[in-house]
Amino acid sequence: MQLSVSALLGLVAAANAHGIVTSPATRTPGDATAAVCGRIMTKFYQADNTSYPEALFRANPNGIGKDYNPNKCNLYLCRGYQFADNAKNVQSYKPGDVVEMDVFIRIPHKGYANVSVVDTTTNSIIGTPLIDWPDNYAATLTPPANQTKFSVTIPTTLGDKCTTAGTCVLQWYWLGQGQTYESCVDFTTPKSTAMKFKA
Numbered sequence: 001m002q003l004s005v006s007a008l009l010g011l012v013a014a015a016n017a018h019g020i021v022t023s024p025a026t027r028t029p030g031d032a033t034a035a036v037c038g039r040i041m042t043k044f045y046q047a048d049n050t051s052y053p054e055a056l057f058r059a060n061p062n063g064i065g066k067d068y069n070p071n072k073c074n075l076y077l078c079r080g081y082q083f084a085d086n087a088k089n090v091q092s093y094k095p096g097d098v099v100e101m102d103v104f105i106r107i108p109h110k111g112y113a114n115v116s117v118v119d120t121t122t123n124s125i126i127g128t129p130l131i132d133w134p135d136n137y138a139a140t141l142t143p144p145a146n147q148t149k150f151s152v153t154i155p156t157t158l159g160d161k162c163t164t165a166g167t168c169v170l171q172w173y174w175l176g177q178g179q180t181y182e183s184c185v186d187f188t189t190p191k192s193t194a195m196k197f198k199a
């Protein structure tokens with residue numbers, strides 16, 4: 001059997017990929033993602049959901065296809081995965097809720113990481129990271145347990161910014177040795193009820 005160069009690169013990429021949030025449920029790539037990020041990208045992450053964009057480009061030196069639309073698919077926000085593919089997994093949180101998170105790290109890559117509430121419409125962090133590791137994240141083969149199992153607290157200062165599903169995610173972001181990883185948990189918080197008390 002003969003393997004093409006791109007198939008070999010694909011195998012190498014798969015064996016090299018490193019991390020993902022395993023709980024709560026995160027965005028996964030499906031039809032909505034394929035529509036704006038393209039089929040090459042979608043298949044790449046479907047084959048290995050712990051992979052990262054730098055490997056995607058390395059495995060596809062001739063580009064990732066005409067159906068990749070960088071205006072609609074930001075490979076560095078939630079890996080490019082679209083909300084519509086995760087509409088059935090929207091978490092309902094209240095301000096102050098403590099959310100347990102589990103991360104799977106396949107290969108260590110010393111770097112920094114954080115979990116933040118991100119407004120997906122602007123790709124900006126709302127407030128400050130809920131937890132962050134300024135350095136030494138995933139630096140060892142078995143990272144400290146509190147880097148892969150930890151909790152974050154939903155801020156009490158979100159106001160009505162996260163009441164519409166798809167707008168806000170809890171994004172785990174890890175940058176280690178030039179490789180970027182994100183996993184996104186879609187969530188909403190209830191609309192504030194302040195209006196009710198107006199005279």
Ligand SMILES: *[C@@H]1O[C@H](CO)[C@@H](O)[C@H](O)[C@H]1NC(C)=O
Nearest residue numbers: 020021022026028048049050
């Ligand atoms: C990632 O892929 C693995 C292997 O296909 C699968 O078992 C797992 O459920 C996926 N995890 C997520 C969070 O999508």
Ligand SMILES: *[C@@H]1O[C@H](CO)[C@@H](O)[C@H](O)[C@H]1NC(C)=O
Nearest residue numbers: 112113114116118129171173
């Ligand atoms: C925190 O995560 C955001 C992405 O959500 C990233 O832009 C930022 O550089 C990260 N900051 C640190 C210190 O890790």
Ligand SMILES: *[C@@H]1O[C@H](CO)[C@@H](O)[C@H](O)[C@H]1NC(C)=O
Nearest residue numbers: 131132143144145146147150
């Ligand atoms: C995580 O665990 C390490 C020991 O493995 C400890 O030194 C560190 O303070 C802990 N960090 C947090 C944020 O709990």
